[in-house]
Amino acid sequence: MNYARFLTAVSTARKPSAIRLLTELQQRSPPSLISLAGGAPNPDTFPFLSAQVRLKSGAELEMNESLMRRALQYSGSYGIPELLSWMKDLQKSLHNPPTINLTPEEGRMEMCVTTGSQEGLGKIFEMLVSPGDNVLLDAPTYSGTLAALQPLGCNLISVPSDQDGIKPSGLSQALESWHPSNPQKPRVLYTIPNGGNPTGASISHERKIEVYELARKHDLLIIEDDPYYFLQFQKPWAPSFLSMDVDGRVLRTDSFSKILSSGIRLGFVTGPKPLVDRVVLHIQASTMHTSSFTQLMVSQLLQGWGQGGFLKHIDSVIEFYSSQRNAMLASADKWLKDIAEWHPPKAGMFLWIKLKGVKDTNKLIMEKALEKEVLLVPGGVFNINSSDPCPYVRAAFSLSTPEQIDEAFRRLAELIRDAELTFD
Numbered sequence: 001m002n003y004a005r006f007l008t009a010v011s012t013a014r015k016p017s018a019i020r021l022l023t024e025l026q027q028r029s030p031p032s033l034i035s036l037a038g039g040a041p042n043p044d045t046f047p048f049l050s051a052q053v054r055l056k057s058g059a060e061l062e063m064n065e066s067l068m069r070r071a072l073q074y075s076g077s078y079g080i081p082e083l084l085s086w087m088k089d090l091q092k093s094l095h096n097p098p099t100i101n102l103t104p105e106e107g108r109m110e111m112c113v114t115t116g117s118q119e120g121l122g123k124i125f126e127m128l129v130s131p132g133d134n135v136l137l138d139a140p141t142y143s144g145t146l147a148a149l150q151p152l153g154c155n156l157i158s159v160p161s162d163q164d165g166i167k168p169s170g171l172s173q174a175l176e177s178w179h180p181s182n183p184q185k186p187r188v189l190y191t192i193p194n195g196g197n198p199t200g201a202s203i204s205h206e207r208k209i210e211v212y213e214l215a216r217k218h219d220l221l222i223i224e225d226d227p228y229y230f231l232q233f234q235k236p237w238a239p240s241f242l243s244m245d246v247d248g249r250v251l252r253t254d255s256f257s258k259i260l261s262s263g264i265r266l267g268f269v270t271g272p273k274p275l276v277d278r279v280v281l282h283i284q285a286s287t288m289h290t291s292s293f294t295q296l297m298v299s300q301l302l303q304g305w306g307q308g309g310f311l312k313h314i315d316s317v318i319e320f321y322s323s324q325r326n327a328m329l330a331s332a333d334k335w336l337k338d339i340a341e342w343h344p345p346k347a348g349m350f351l352w353i354k355l356k357g358v359k360d361t362n363k364l365i366m367e368k369a370l371e372k373e374v375l376l377v378p379g380g381v382f383n384i385n386s387s388d389p390c391p392y393v394r395a396a397f398s399l400s401t402p403e404q405i406d407e408a409f410r411r412l413a414e415l416i417r418d419a420e421l422t423f424d
């Protein structure tokens with residue numbers, strides 16, 4: 001892979017920070033090292049001494065005084081080493097990426113910690129997308145992605161998709177329309193492979209294989225934004241693009257937001273080393289690193305759990321969301337059968353509902369829904385052009401109880417019927 005061809009001028013111009021490199025070095029050195037190098041403050045002057053975090057299981061995470069000194073201090077930009085190596089082991093056991101066998105220059109699997117996957121995505125986009133570039137994605141898509149991409153001045157091109165994700169034939173058609181030597185030919189494809197936000201769609205394994213082959217044929221990078229990977233309701237979980245990545249053309253973002261906590265802001269970028277290194281150069285020049293405290297707290301939790309304990313916890317999270325999904329589907333059947341359409345999601349926390357008699361849900365939700373005391377997201381906000389009329393709404397089954405979901409859909413049904421009367 002020639003990674004230089006994918007980089008923006010800004011990313012190409014990034015240089016390592018000498019001070020940050022010293023921090024990385026120091027992190028790996030023995031305690032006997034006397035360093036006069038760093039400009040780090042002295043934690044003796046900080047007011048915090050130690051911390052204990054009680055888990056729901058009854059166990060406790062102990063941040064003793066020496067761990068707390070690390071937690072309160074600057075740390076390396078790739079992430080706290082023990083958290084990073086735990087995550088690398090997890091990625092290897094879940095995805096077995098073929099890139100682990102490549103040399104670093106060829107694109108060996110590398111990882112870094114980010115402050116939520118949103119930070120990783122934002123930095124990946126800034127690394128790869130220049131003004132005027134054509135970027136492929138399967139809209140409707142996550143509004144946070146649109147918010148990060150659109151100001152970069154690129155053209156977003158939507159590839160055809162359905163409840164099984166991107167349609168390879170549509171992607172192929174889009175790509176074939178560019179001459180291979182045209183510098184404007186898209187170089188990046190962004191997709192949410194599981195439980196898409198907002199559509200709930202998951203790309204089938206067969207389609208993923210075809211999409212990856214198309215990426216090889218047309219020399220595309222795939223950005224695999226997968227925060228709902230751990231919320232897949234059926235096992236075995238679908239193989240990821242990362243698991244197919246023989247070339248080093250997949251950048252994957254993972255998130256702990258949906259499974260451990262969204263407020264601790266922990267995400268991970270996994271991909272070919274030359275690209276992950278560029279993301280880290282950007283981190284060095286912006287946040288410097290994700291909070292040492294949260295990284296060490298979570299690392300303690302994961303070391304205690306081991307992979308088995310982590311996956312056991314995931315099972316309990318899946319059990320919750322899968323029963324919430326079932327409750328929402330049952331209520332949708334009860335109240336919306338004749339007036340709306342939907343596909344049961346295989347992952348994630350969203351049901352994407354098409355309201356039959358309604359051309360654009362924006363007006364309906366913004367003007368009428370609050371009167372009926374029910375709120376959903378009008379689908380237009382997930383479109384490339386948010387003012388295009390959109391008959392969909394997004395309903396989340398994450399926070400409300402089955403009883404609340406049922407009542408919400410009863411109110412929504414009433415709202416749609418009233419709207420039909422108004423529009424007739």
Ligand SMILES: Cc1ncc(COP(=O)(O)O)c(C=O)c1O
Nearest residue numbers: 116117118142192197255257267
């Ligand atoms: C598809 C998608 N990507 C990324 C994110 C950002 O997640 P994080 O909390 O890890 O930044 C979200 C959050 O909802 C999401 O739905």
